[in-house]
Amino acid sequence: MTELSASAPVSTPQPGAAEYPGLDAWRDLPVVQQPTWQDSKVYESSLAELSSLPPLVFAGEVDVLRGRLAEAAEGRAFLLQGGDCAETFEGATADKISARVRTILQMAVVLTYGASLPVIKMGRMAGQFAKPRSSNDETRDGVTLPAYRGDMVNGFDFTPETRGHDASRLVRAYHTSASTLNLIRAFTQGGFADLRLVHHWNKGFTANPAHSRYESLAREIDRAVRFMDACGADFEALKRVEFFASHEALVLDYERALTRIDSRTGLPYDTSGHFLWIGERTRQIDGAHVDFLSRVRNPIGVKLGPTSTADDALRLIDKLDPEREPGRLTFITRMGAGNIREKLPPLVEKVTASGAKVLWVTDPMHGNTVTSPNGYKTRNFDDVIDEVRGFFEVHKGLGTFPGGMHMEMTGDDVAECLGGADPIDQDAFLDRYESVCDPRLNHMQSLEMAFLVAGALAK
Ligand code: PEP
Ligand code: MN
Numbered sequence: 001m002t003e004l005s006a007s008a009p010v011s012t013p014q015p016g017a018a019e020y021p022g023l024d025a026w027r028d029l030p031v032v033q034q035p036t037w038q039d040s041k042v043y044e045s046s047l048a049e050l051s052s053l054p055p056l057v058f059a060g061e062v063d064v065l066r067g068r069l070a071e072a073a074e075g076r077a078f079l080l081q082g083g084d085c086a087e088t089f090e091g092a093t094a095d096k097i098s099a100r101v102r103t104i105l106q107m108a109v110v111l112t113y114g115a116s117l118p119v120i121k122m123g124r125m126a127g128q129f130a131k132p133r134s135s136n137d138e139t140r141d142g143v144t145l146p147a148y149r150g151d152m153v154n155g156f157d158f159t160p161e162t163r164g165h166d167a168s169r170l171v172r173a174y175h176t177s178a179s180t181l182n183l184i185r186a187f188t189q190g191g192f193a194d195l196r197l198v199h200h201w202n203k204g205f206t207a208n209p210a211h212s213r214y215e216s217l218a219r220e221i222d223r224a225v226r227f228m229d230a231c232g233a234d235f236e237a238l239k240r241v242e243f244f245a246s247h248e249a250l251v252l253d254y255e256r257a258l259t260r261i262d263s264r265t266g267l268p269y270d271t272s273g274h275f276l277w278i279g280e281r282t283r284q285i286d287g288a289h290v291d292f293l294s295r296v297r298n299p300i301g302v303k304l305g306p307t308s309t310a311d312d313a314l315r316l317i318d319k320l321d322p323e324r325e326p327g328r329l330t331f332i333t334r335m336g337a338g339n340i341r342e343k344l345p346p347l348v349e350k351v352t353a354s355g356a357k358v359l360w361v362t363d364p365m366h367g368n369t370v371t372s373p374n375g376y377k378t379r380n381f382d383d384v385i386d387e388v389r390g391f392f393e394v395h396k397g398l399g400t401f402p403g404g405m406h407m408e409m410t411g412d413d414v415a416e417c418l419g420g421a422d423p424i425d426q427d428a429f430l431d432r433y434e435s436v437c438d439p440r441l442n443h444m445q446s447l448e449m450a451f452l453v454a455g456a457l458a459k
Contacts, residue, residue, distance in 0.1 A: 001349045004132070004293075010027075010043075010044065010046060012044055012047045012048040012051060013051070014047075014051060014256055014257065014259075014262065015051050015257070015260050015261070016216050016259060016261040016268050017258060018055070019261055019266075020261070020268050020295065021296050023229070023256065023295055023296075024256070024291070025113075025291055025292075025295075026252055026256075026288035026289070026291045026292040027288070028121045028156055029286065029287055029291055030284070030286070030287050030288065030290035030315075031252065031287065031289070031447070032132075032248075032282055032284070032287065032288075033132045033133070033148065033250060033279075033281060033282055034251065034252065034253075034280065035149060035153045035154075035165040035167075035251065036050070036165055036168065037165050037166070038164045038165055038168045038390065039166075039167065042167045042168050043167040043253075044418075045165040046168055046170045046171050047170070047173050047253060047380075047432065048096075048259050048260060050170060050171060050174055050254065050257035051257045052137065052160060053174060053258075054176055055258065055260050055269075056126070056174070056177055056181060056245075056258065056271055056273065057181070057245065057271050057272075057273060057274050058271075059260075059262035059264065059265065059267075059269040059271065059297070060264065060272055061244070061428065062143040062269055062271075062274050062297065062299070063265075063297075064326040064436060065120075065240070065244050065275060065299055065327075066297075066298075066299045066325075066328065067119075067327060068120045068148070068327070068329065069120065069275075069299050069323075069326075069327035069328075069359055070327030070357075071118070071304050071327075071329055072120060072327075072401075072403040072404060073326040073330075073357045073358060073359040073401075073403060074326060074329040074357070074437075075401035075403070076117070076118070077117060077118040077119070077120055077403075078111060078115065078117050078118070078119050078323070078403060078404055078457065079118070079119075079120045079122060079330070079359065079361055079375070079403055079405070079406075080107055080108055080111060080120065080121055080122065080245060080403075080404065080405060080407075080450075081122040081123075081124060081275075081355075081361070081404065081405070081406045081407070082100075082104055082107070082122075082123065082124055082212075082406070082407040082408070082409045083104075083123045083124030083125040083407065083408070083409065084100075084125075084408065084410060084428065084435070084437075084440060085124075085130060085131070085408045085437040085438035085440060086123060086128060086129070086131050086151070086436055086437035086438075087124075087126075087127075087128045087129055087151070087176075087180075087345060087434060087441075088129075088156070088436060089126065089129075089151045089172060089176050091172075092176045092179060092180050096127070096182070096410075096411070096412065097183050097413055098187065098404025098411070099182055099205075099269055099410070099411025099443070100123065100125065100192040100200040100366075100409075100410055100427070101123070101184060101188070101193075101243070101312075101412045102411055103185050103409065103410070103411035103446050103447070104121055104123060104243075104360075105193055105201055105241070105444050106202065106214060106446075106447060106450070107446055107449070107450035108121050109195075109198060109217070109218075109410065110214065110217060110447065110450040110451055110454050111450055111453060111454045111457065113217060113220070113221060113454070114382070114454025114455060114457065114458050115363075115453075115454050115457035115458050116279040116393055116458070118244035119240065120242075120244070120404070121241060121243045121244065122243070122244040122245070122246050122275060123184065123243065123245055123246065123271045124246060124247065124406075124408070125180060125184065125245055125246075126178075126180040126181040126184065126245040126247070126273065127151035127173070127177045127245060127246075127247035127272050127273045128150075128174040128246075128247040128248065129150045129151045129171075129176070129177075129247070129249065129322075130149060130150040130152040130153060130250040130251045130254070131148070131149055131150040131245075131250070131437055132149075132250060132279050132280075132281040132282060133147040133149060134146075134149055134281075140158055140197065141438075142173070143158075144440075145159075145160060145163040146163045146164070146165065147156060148163070148230060148436065148437075149165070149249075151169060151172075151173065151176075152164060152169050152170060152172075152173040152251055152254065153165050153166075153169060153251065154169070162212055169326070169446035170251070170253065170254050170257075173254065174254075176271075177272070177273075179244075181245055184243055184245070185425045187243075187244070187410075188240060188243040189240050190193075191239055193239075193240065193241040193243075194234075194238055194239045194240075195220075195221070195225065196225055196235070196238065196240040196263065198218045198222065198225075198271060199215070199218045199219075199222065201330075201359060202215055202218065205411070205413070205443050205444075206413045206443070206444070208421070208422040208444045209422055209448075210420075210421060210422075210443075210444045210445075210447035210448045211444060211447065211449070213447070213451060214447050221398050225397070226239075231429060232352075232382055243292055244274040244275060245273045245274050245275075246273050246274060246275035246276065246277065246301075247272070247273050247276065247281050248276070248278070248325070249272075249276035249278065249289065249292070249293060250252030250276050250279065250282065250289075252271065252288055252289065252292055253364075255270050255272055255276070255292065256292065258272040260273050262297070265297070266298050267297045268295060268297065269296055269297050269298060270293075270296040270298050273298075275298060275299050275300075275301065275330075276293060276296075276297065276300060276301070277300065277301030277302065277303060277330070277332060278290060278300065278301070278302045278303065278371050279303050279306040279335065280295060280304070280366070281317065281339075282301040283286055283302050283303065283304075285312070285316065285319060290316065290319055290320065291319075294319050294320050295340045297332065298311050298429070299327055299328055299329075299397050300320055300328065300329055300330070300332070301329075301330040301332050301361070301406075302316055302320070302329070302330070302331055302332065302359075302362065303332045303334055304331050304332065304333045304334070304335075304347065304365070305334055305335065305367065306335045306339045306364070306367060307448050308333075308345050308347065309347075310346050310347050310349075310351070311349035312433075313331065313350070313351050314350065314351065314354055314356075316329075317329060317354065317356045317358065319438070321334075321356065324355060324356050324357060325357075326357040326359075327359070327360070329356070329358045329453070330358065330360075330361055330403075330404070331347075331358050331359070331360055332351050332361045332362075332406050333347070333360065333361070333362055333363065334362075334363040334364070334365065334366040334368030335367050335389070335390075336368055336383075336387065337364070337367070337368055337383040337384075337386035337387040339367065340367075340387050340391060340394065341390045341393065343357055343395070344390070344391065344394045345394050345398060348360065348394065348395070348398050348400050349398060352398070352400055358457065359403045359404065360389065360391075360395065360400065360401070360402060360403050360404075361404035361405060361406050362388055362391035362401055362402065362404070362405050362406065363380060363405075363406040363407075364383075364384045364385070364387035364388045364391070364405070364407075364437070365384060365406075365407060365408045365438065367387060368380065368383040368384055368387060369438065370383075372418065372426040372429065372431065373426060374426045374427075374430075376426065376429045376433055376439070377438065377439055377447075378416060378417055378426070378429070378439045379402060379418070379439055380417070380418050380419055380447055380453075381415045381417055381418060381419030381420045381424075381441070383423060384417065385449070385452060387455070388405065388449070388453060389454070391406070392453075392456040392457075394459075402456075402457075403454070405449075405453060406429045407440075407441060407449065408438055408439070408440045408441065409440050409441040409445070409446040410440045410441070410442060410443070411443050411446075412434070412442065412443065413432065413442055413443060413444075414432050414433065414434050414435070414442045415428030415429055415431070415432035415433060415439065415442065416429070416432075416433050416434070416435050416439035416440050416441075416442070417439050417440070417441055417442070417445060419445075420442075420444055420445045420448055421444070421448055422444055424445075426443070
């Protein structure tokens with residue numbers, strides 16, 4: 001891990017600095033994975049603009065989500081969180097956003113119906129524009145340039161111009177998030193997510209085993225809905241669904257500039273998204289990311305990889321959730337299929353013994369990344385499934401609740417992860433590998449995963 005310098009000094013007044021000076025305490029702490037912006041004038045003007053733009057989410061929605069996650073932490077709901085590893089500006093099209101939202105809605109229906117549990121639907125969307133990297137540089141054919149850090153920082157094209165860190169991209173990330181959220185809100189509030197359209201969500205996707213399994217489940221739901229309709233039930237409530245936005249809070253200047261003091265509660269909220277998480281590479285207990293996120297009211301996630309100790313987890317709880325408030329803190333474990341059965345139990349045991357009520361979520365993607373023989377970053381669907389199974393086994397063994405899953409997925413018919421019921425092989429990568437970062441489950445693999453998890457939850 002390369003330590004980058006402390007953040008650049010910023011002269012633009014930041015919202016809420018007078019009421020909550022602690023919001024800027026992170027600027028004096030060690031910080032990793034931050035861009036080195038190439039033009040300080042553009043940096044200052046971009047932060048000034050972001051600071052004056054309207055919030056992307058309303059603090060009241062953030063509070064609702066905290067309540068929903070508290071339910072999941074108590075075992076009465078399940079969190080489904082999914083989306084691209086890295087969203088791109090170019091990829092923020094109606095078709096792609098709609099396919100992703102529909103896939104999440106489909107997965108949620110499978111889970112709700114199969115497990116008879118409310119499912120909290122959350123996109124890794126509308127803000128997932130920054131990526132932590134294990135190396136600052138990338139070398140191709142003897143040429144070395146800065147690594148791609150997500151569209152919020154630089155571009156993917158391998159040229160010196162695009163790979164420079166351009167702070168005007170922070171503003172573009174905001175606007176792209178705003179238009180993505182606008183479409184998500186339109187879909188989920190305007191009738192598209194109505195449960196009576198449960199078949200319709202399957203339309204346009206490639207027919208495959210998971211697709212037809214979904215179709216028969218949708219028929220059952222349809223029958224139940226028609227039965228209730230005939231009984232005179234009121235379907236107003238089925239028309240709208242709650243859908244929350246989340247991303248990794250990585251570029252702290254962006255998160256800080258979008259932090260606002262809520263007029264209802266007088267407290268700071270990071271209004272760039274409802275839920276924010278701290279990545280495996282930025283969870284240092286005395287580091288800037290943990291400090292900054294400890295000071296906002298949003299529900300917070302922390303990724304825990306295979307090197308995490310129970311002591312790390314307990315210290316993170318003390319810092320991020322000192323009040324032990326259910327819903328405030330989610331641990332997203334990404335141990336790897338080969339590690340989870342051994343590494344997860346001591347964490348869960350000690351955290352439970354401490355009296356903290358955290359929400360446990362599995363990310364079966366990031367501990368299972370491999371390179372295919374033909375050179376693509378990929379994951380075996382079997383490993384992904386094995387980690388999910390391990391997660392359920394561990395919680396069952398300890399009597400704790402496996403409260404959610406965090407997936408890198410898309411609604412598109414891409415070929416990025418190997419295997420599945422209609423198996424993807426590495427030759428398919430040549431034409432259908434689209435991710436600019438980590439490989440995602442495609443539509444079919446996502447549905448298949450939902451059926452598997454529904455089965456595990458129902459047991
Ligand atoms: C990610 O979620 O894309 C990611 C980089 O995860 P992690 O921090 O768990 O490595
Ligand atoms: Mn990723």
